[in-house]
Amino acid sequence: MDDNELFVRIGLALAIGFLIGVERGWREREEAEGDRAAGLRTFALTGLLGGIWGLLAKELGPAPFGLAFLAVAGALTLFRWRETQAEGTRGMTTLVAGFLTFSLGAYAVLGHMAVAAAAAVAATALLAAKEWLHAWLKVLTWQELRAGLILLGMSLVALPVLPNRGFGPYDALNPYEIWLMTVVVAAVSFIGYVAVKLAGERYGSLIAGVAGGLVSSTVTTVDLARRVKQEPENRRLLLSGALAASTVMFARVGVVVGIFGPGLLGRLVAPLAAATIVNAAAAVILNRPWEKRAPEEGREGKHALKNPFEFRQVIGFGLLLAVIIVLTRALTEIFGVEGGIAFAAIAGLADVDAITLSMTRMAGQGTLDLAATAILVAAAANSLSKSGLALFAGGRAFGLGYLGVTLASLAAAGATALVQPWS
Numbered sequence: 118m119d120d121n122e123l124f125v126r127i128g129l130a131l132a133i134g135f136l137i138g139v140e141r142g143w144r145e146r147e148e149a150e151g152d153r154a155a156g157l158r159t160f161a162l163t164g165l166l167g168g169i170w171g172l173l174a175k176e177l178g179p180a181p182f183g184l185a186f187l188a189v190a191g192a193l194t195l196f197r198w199r200e201t202q203a204e205g206t207r208g209m210t211t212l213v214a215g216f217l218t219f220s221l222g223a224y225a226v227l228g229h230m231a232v233a234a235a236a237a238v239a240a241t242a243l244l245a246a247k248e249w250l251h252a253w254l255k256v257l258t259w260q261e262l263r264a265g266l267i268l269l270g271m272s273l274v275a276l277p278v279l280p281n282r283g284f285g286p287y288d289a290l291n292p293y294e295i296w297l298m299t300v301v302v303a304a305v306s307f308i309g310y311v312a313v314k315l316a317g318e319r320y321g322s323l324i325a326g327v328a329g330g331l332v333s334s335t336v337t338t339v340d341l342a343r344r345v346k347q348e349p350e351n352r353r354l355l356l357s358g359a360l361a362a363s364t365v366m367f368a369r370v371g372v373v374v375g376i377f378g379p380g381l382l383g384r385l386v387a388p389l390a391a392a393t394i395v396n397a398a399a400a401v402i403l404n405r406p407w408e409k410r411a412p413e414e415g416r417e418g419k420h421a422l423k424n425p426f427e428f429r430q431v432i433g434f435g436l437l438l439a440v441i442i443v444l445t446r447a448l449t450e451i452f453g454v455e456g457g458i459a460f461a462a463i464a465g466l467a468d469v470d471a472i473t474l475s476m477t478r479m480a481g482q483g484t485l486d487l488a489a490t491a492i493l494v495a496a497a498a499n500s501l502s503k504s505g506l507a508l509f510a511g512g513r514a515f516g517l518g519y520l521g522v523t524l525a526s527l528a529a530a531g532a533t534a535l536v537q538p539w540s
Contacts, residue, residue, distance in 0.1 A: 126225055126226045129234060130168025130169075130223070130226055133164045134167075136237055137164070159215075166219060194212060218237075224236075268300065268304060286447065290439055323358065326365075334366040339506050341362075342516070345515045353404075355511075366496070371389040394529075441468075441472055461476070465494065476495075504516065
């Protein structure tokens, strides 16, 4: 290792300590001089000290480095203990951050610079997110925690043991791929649900629509449409919620395609973005979140958020996905491209995610144009079916308003699909 590289590694060790120290020091910036605990300078020097001892460890071996770590850990622990005794507080975060800073400084000098830098950024972000994380824990329910644990179990326990090869008719059923797709769709919905719940009900029907759209945009549209009869004064706001749910549907199709069929994304990103923008713009304009409202005008925000990750719902989606994959393959084999697109239109009336996932698998076999067309057809069919439901359940004004925005979004998507190159 030449001198230039050595200076870079030592500099990174110092920078790691400085980065973590900025966050720790910022939290105590209001304290009087001399009353502050470990802050910017202390952490910067701790990172540098770790780097120096990492360099010495290459010459002296691991034992002296271990003793140095114990000495630093002992000093930090003693300091923190005396501080807690004086202030009557409890907290281990600063102490653990000091241990980590020393270790990452050494790790950087030993040659693992990228990993050390990434870990330092992640640690600083975690430290800075204290208030956000505590707020999240306060609103987290046991059912939601259990759902997250089940999701992890499905991902890390069940998924690795499933066979990764084709079974059944046309070898279309791959248990590993089907379960992976099911888990990812559930995870996307669950993460969005948590984010919406943290945002609260500040934006009323927009939050209700987004939250409901993560579970089912169709069910959400019908639910909001039915409420028009009880809350006719909130028709505009309820319509904005239904359009927000439709916005989520188009956006989620794009996310699913990006994960499982990135080769399709170039064909679909523009049409899906056009439809998403039209729906989102209409939802925001109708909701007018920038306006101050009287308290009674907030009733449309009292929409119970439903956890999108229910185990029975996930299993049901997996079974539906398996059936659609087999039928899509069979109809395409028997009737050609037209059969696959026709089935996409029918399947899209009920569920867009399943037909989207089925088509991303077909795209891997070279049928990119068929897959892209089928996904757009399914999304259009789903949107039109929701327009009919909105008209039936919400009345003429609500239904025609929803239909008008839907037709505008589909026209924007269709025009974009026609003018863009598909190959």
